[in-house]
Amino acid sequence: MLTIDHLVKRRGAHEILSGISFQARPGRVTGFLGPNGAGKSSTLRILLGLDRATSGSALINGKPFAQLANPLMTVGAAFDGSGAHGMRTGRAHLRWIARAAGLPRSRVEEVLDMVGLTYAAGKRVGSYSLGMGRRLALAAALLGDPPILVLDEPVNGLDPEGIRWIRTFLRERAEFGNTVLLSSHLMGELAETVDDVVIIKRGKIVADGALEEIIGTHSTLEDAFFALTAERAGDTG
Amino acid sequence: MKAFKAELSKLFSLPYIWLALLLGAFAPALFAALDNFAEKKDIIAGISTRLSEVGYIGLAFGVQGVIIVGVLAVSSEYVRESNENGGGQQLTTSLSVVPSRLSFMLAKGGAVTIISILLCVVAIFTTLTVTRLILGEYAPTFDWSKLLGVACYWVLTALLASGLTFITKSGVIPLTVLMINSSVVSLSVVLSKVTKLAYYLPDRAGIDMFMSMSDSVHTPLAGGFVMAAWAAVFFMIAAIVFHRRDVAA
Numbered sequence: 001m002l003t004i005d006h007l008v009k010r011r012g013a014h015e016i017l018s019g020i021s022f023q024a025r026p027g028r029v030t031g032f033l034g035p036n037g038a039g040k041s042s043t044l045r046i047l048l049g050l051d052r053a054t055s056g057s058a059l060i061n062g063k064p065f066a067q068l069a070n071p072l073m074t075v076g077a078a079f080d081g082s083g084a085h086g087m088r089t090g091r092a093h094l095r096w097i098a099r100a101a102g103l104p105r106s107r108v109e110e111v112l113d114m115v116g117l118t119y120a121a122g123k124r125v126g127s128y129s130l131g132m133g134r135r136l137a138l139a140a141a142l143l144g145d146p147p148i149l150v151l152d153e154p155v156n157g158l159d160p161e162g163i164r165w166i167r168t169f170l171r172e173r174a175e176f177g178n179t180v181l182l183s184s185h186l187m188g189e190l191a192e193t194v195d196d197v198v199i200i201k202r203g204k205i206v207a208d209g210a211l212e213e214i215i216g217t218h219s220t221l222e223d224a225f226f227a228l229t230a231e232r233a234g235d236t237g
Numbered sequence: 238m239k240a241f242k243a244e245l246s247k248l249f250s251l252p253y254i255w256l257a258l259l260l261g262a263f264a265p266a267l268f269a270a271l272d273n274f275a276e277k278k279d280i281i282a283g284i285s286t287r288l289s290e291v292g293y294i295g296l297a298f299g300v301q302g303v304i305i306v307g308v309l310a311v312s313s314e315y316v317r318e319s320n321e322n323g324g325g326q327q328l329t330t331s332l333s334v335v336p337s338r339l340s341f342m343l344a345k346g347g348a349v350t351i352i353s354i355l356l357c358v359v360a361i362f363t364t365l366t367v368t369r370l371i372l373g374e375y376a377p378t379f380d381w382s383k384l385l386g387v388a389c390y391w392v393l394t395a396l397l398a399s400g401l402t403f404i405t406k407s408g409v410i411p412l413t414v415l416m417i418n419s420s421v422v423s424l425s426v427v428l429s430k431v432t433k434l435a436y437y438l439p440d441r442a443g444i445d446m447f448m449s450m451s452d453s454v455h456t457p458l459a460g461g462f463v464m465a466a467w468a469a470v471f472f473m474i475a476a477i478v479f480h481r482r483d484v485a486a
Binding site: 041042045049050051052053065066067068069077079080081082083084085086088092093096097099100101102128129130133134136137140156157220225 | 239240242243246247250251252253313318321322323324325326327329330332333334335336337356481483484486
C-alpha cells in the first residue's frame with residue numbers, strides 16, 4: 001500500500017505540489033496521470049526518498065522509503081531513462097544492484113529474460129535505444145521481485161510491441177495481488193491498463209477514483225481528463 | 238557490507254577505472270625513473286642533496302591514479318544520459334537500492350580507500366623496483382614508516398577527491414584542479430612562498446608524512462593529522478550537502 005498524505009513541495013517560491021493526497025492499493029494498477037510538469041515525477045521521487053517533501057508524507061506500507069529494511073525486495077522503481085551509467089554493460093549494471101541487495105547472479109539473467117533484453121546484456125548501456133534503456137530500468141526494478149512497483153512514465157520510448165507487453169505484464173502483477181503505481185501523460189495508452197486513476201494538474205489532485213468513476217459519462221479517459229482539468233483548474237479552453 | 242561490495246562492483250565495471258589503475262601503478266615508477274636518471278651522477282659522487290627524496294618523489298607526483306578513482310567513483314553517479322535516452326542518471330538507481338545516504342557515502346568511501354591502498358602497494362613495488370634497477374647499490378633503503386605515509390597520502394588524496402566531487406556533482410572541476418595541483422603547478426608550493434599557512438594545505442602537509450624536504454614544518458604524524466583533518470572536513474561538508482540536496486536539484 002502506498003499512501004501520499006497532504007504532500008507539499010516547494011522549490012524557492014514555486015509550489016510544485018500543493019498538499020496532494022491519494023493511495024495506491026494492492027491488487028490494483030493505479031494510474032497517476034497529468035500533463036508534463038504537473039508534479040507526477042516530484043511525487044514519485046519523494047515517495048522513493050530521492051527528493052525531500054516540504055511537508056506531508058509519502059509512505060510505503062506505512063513507512064518512509066529510507067526506513068525499509070529490504071528496499072529492493074519491497075519496492076521496485078524506475079525513473080527517467082535507464083538509470084545506468086552509459087559505459088557499463090546492461091548485465092554489469094544489474095549485477096551491482098543484485099550485489100547491493102544480496103541477490104544471486106542467476107536472478108540477473110532471469111530479469112534480463114523477463115524484459116527481453118538478454119540479447120543486448122553484454123552491450124554498453126550507452127548504445128541502447130530509449131526503449132532498451134526503459135526495459136533495463138524495469139529489469140532493475142524487478143530484481144528483488146518486489147510486491148510494489150513504482151514506475152515513472154514506463155511506456156515512454158517503448159515501441160507498440162513493448163507497450164503491449166508492459167500492459168499485460170503490469171496487469172498480471174496486479175492480479176497476483178501486487179501494488180502498481182505508474183505515472184503517464186499519455187491517457188490513451190493507460191486506459192486499458194489501470195484500475196484506479198489519480199489525475200494531477202499544476203500540483204493539485206483534480207480527480208481520484210476507479211477508472212469507471214473517472215470516465216463517468218465521457219466516452220474515453222482522455223475526454224474525461226480534459227473535462228476534469230478544465231473544470232477544476234478554471235481553464236476555459 | 239553489501240553496499241560496499243556493490244560499490245567495488247560498480248567501480249571495476251567502469252572501463253575508465255582500468256586506465257586510472259594503470260596510471261596509478263606505473264606513473265610513479267616513471268616519475269621516479271626520470272628523477273633517478275637525473276640525480277644518478279650526484280648520488281654516485283656522494284654530493285646529492287636529494288637522496289631522501291629518491292623514489293618518494295615519484296610516489297608524490299604519481300598520485301593521479303587515485304585522484305581519478307576518487308573522482309570517478311562519485312562523478313559516475315551524476316553523469317546524465319542524453320535527452321533522447323531519457324535523461325536519467327545512475328544516482329537515482331543507487332539511492333533506490335541503498336536509501337541511507339550516509340551508508341551510500343561510507344560504502345563509496347570504503348571502496349575508494351581499499352582500491353587506493355591496493356594501488357599504492359603496487360605503485361610502491363614498481364617504484365622501488367625501478368629505483369633499485371637504476372641506482373643499484375646506491376639506492377637508498379626505504380623506511381616502512383615512510384611507505385605507510387605514502388599509502389595514507391594516497392588514500393586521503395582519493396577521499397578528498399571524492400568529497401569534492403560530491404559537492405560539485407561533476408568530475409570536471411575536481412579532476413582539473415587536483416590533477417594540475419599534483420603534477421604541474423602545486424598551489425600550496427607557490428603559496429608557501431607567500432605565507433606559512435600554505436604548509437597547512439592538505440597536499441603540502443600530507444607530503445611531510447614521507448618526504449623530509451628542506452622547508453618541512455610538520456613531523457610525519459602531524460602532517461598526516463593535518464591532511465586527515467582536511468579530508469574529514471571535506472567529507473563532512475559533502476555528507477551535509479548530499480543529505481540535504483534533492484536528487485532532482
